[in-house]
Amino acid sequence: MKKRNIGIFLLVIMMITVIAGCSSTSNEKVKLAYVAWDSEIASTYVVKEVLETKLGATVEMLQVDAGPMWAGVADGSADAMVAAWLPSTHAAYLEKYGSKIEDLGANLNGTKVGLAVPAYMDINSIEDLKNSELASKLSNRIIGIEPGAGIMTTTEKAITEYGLSDYTLLESSSAAMAQELQKAYDNNEPIVVTGWTPHWMFANMDLKYLEDPKGVYGTDEQIHTMVRQGLKEDMPNVYKFLDQFEWTAEDMAKVMVEVQGGKSPEEAAKTWVENNPDKVNAWIQGVEL
Numbered sequence: 001m002k003k004r005n006i007g008i009f010l011l012v013i014m015m016i017t018v019i020a021g022c023s024s025t026s027n028e029k030v031k032l033a034y035v036a037w038d039s040e041i042a043s044t045y046v047v048k049e050v051l052e053t054k055l056g057a058t059v060e061m062l063q064v065d066a067g068p069m070w071a072g073v074a075d076g077s078a079d080a081m082v083a084a085w086l087p088s089t090h091a092a093y094l095e096k097y098g099s100k101i102e103d104l105g106a107n108l109n110g111t112k113v114g115l116a117v118p119a120y121m122d123i124n125s126i127e128d129l130k131n132s133e134l135a136s137k138l139s140n141r142i143i144g145i146e147p148g149a150g151i152m153t154t155t156e157k158a159i160t161e162y163g164l165s166d167y168t169l170l171e172s173s174s175a176a177m178a179q180e181l182q183k184a185y186d187n188n189e190p191i192v193v194t195g196w197t198p199h200w201m202f203a204n205m206d207l208k209y210l211e212d213p214k215g216v217y218g219t220d221e222q223i224h225t226m227v228r229q230g231l232k233e234d235m236p237n238v239y240k241f242l243d244q245f246e247w248t249a250e251d252m253a254k255v256m257v258e259v260q261g262g263k264s265p266e267e268a269a270k271t272w273v274e275n276n277p278d279k280v281n282a283w284i285q286g287v288e289l
Contacts, residue, residue: 027056027057027058028055028056028057028058028235028237028238029057029058029059029060030051030057030058030059030060030079030080030235030238031059031060031062031072031077031078031079031080032044032047032048032059032060032061032062032078032079032080032081032082033062033064033068033069033072033073033078033080033081033083034061034062034063034064034069034081034082034083035063035064035065035066035069035083035146035149036063036146036173036174036175037083037145037149037174037196037199038174038175038178038199038200038256038259038260039083039111039196039198039199039223039252039256040082040083041256041259041265042252042255042256042259042265042268042269043082043083043107043108043223043247043252043255044061044081044082044083045061045255045265045266045268045269046247046255046269046272046273047082047242047245048061048269049266049269049270049272049273050241050245050273050280050283050284051238051241053270053273054280054284054287054289055237055238055241055284055287055289056289057238062078065146065147065148065149066090066093066146066148066149066150067093067148069081069083070084070090070093070094070096070097070101070226071097073097073101073226073227073228074097074100074101074228075100076228076229076230078228079227079228079231079235079238080225080226080227080228080231080238080242081225081226082107082223082224082225082226082242082245083223084103084223084224084225084226085111085113085150085196085221085222085223085224086221086222086223086224087218087221087222088113088150088154088217088218088219088221089113089150089151089154089196089218089221090150091150092150092153093150100229101226101227101228101229102226102227102228102229102231102232103224103225103226104224104225104226104227104242104243105224105225105243106222106223106224106225106246107223107224107225107245107246107247108198108222108223108246108247108248108249108252109220109222109248110220110222110248110249111196111197111198111220111221111222111223111249112196112197112209112220112221113150113151113154113194113195113196113217113218113221114195114196114209114210114212114217115129115142115155115158115192115193115194115195115209115210115212115217116192116193116194116195116207116208116209116210117190117191117192117193117207117208117210118181118184118185118188118190118191118205118206118207118208119206119207119208120188120206121190123210124208124210124211125210125211125212125213126158126162126164126210126211126212126213126214126216127162127213128210129162129164129167129192129210130162130163130164132166134190135166135167137190138167138190138191138192140166140167140168141167141168141170141192142155142159142164142167142168142169142170142192142193142194143170143172143177143180143181143191143192143193143194144169144170144171144172144177144193144194145171145172145173145174145176145177145194146171146172146173146174147171149194151194151196152169152171152194154216154217154218155169155194156169157216158212158214158216158217161214161216162214162216177193177194178199178200178201180193181193181201181205182201182204182205185205192210195207195209197249198249198252198253198256199256200253200256200257200259200260203253203256203257204257204260225242225243225245227239227242237287237288240286240287241283241284241287244282244283244284244285244286245283246283247279251272251276251279254272255268255269255272256268258271258272
């Protein structure tokens, strides 16, 4: 009888071990790198919410600048990012790190970057900024974001290409840029900022992109998901979810607007995931839960 009990006990232990082994996503630790742009905060926190609530993973968020974000995925100190703007904005990073990273393709189509102004400003092209009177009204400044961001590098090129040597590209952050824009907009004052869509500022203010006849900012872009080499073998369920993650600019805007309105990124992401079960289920289709 004792031998039988011991045998049953050992069988139960083996079954528990097998079940634990099959639950490959549970308790896995995933490191997500992202830049502190409103768009990337929205997407990365939604990915985090799904990983934690649907796949049982533990997620570490790594907020860095664009260069370190790419470098982190390339050297394996980060597992993934959903914030690669291609083909133009992050072209230099793709050239530098592309061979060490796996590109899972676009998770969002129809993005755009460029110089943006309030619609009440009577200018339509980047070339119009060469007007000395307008430059004076703008205090000879273009309000930018974090140094090292792809849009900053492109804007420096635009300053050269369009002969805007009288202007200074002011380094700040995406949040500080948006605050400066909102302040000027509320006072009906002229301002030029580095802009991109999707972004809540286009939903809250009447803005327009300045035409770019020289094509410095390129055409419409995509946001890609990038993962470290070996993730497919190490975390197959995480990899499969990230490979299937895709949404629209309208989806992203809903999260951004809620964050801008006072919700935390965690709260806004949780609300979106709860309100969009069909899309979330499509992302995790075939994943072992």
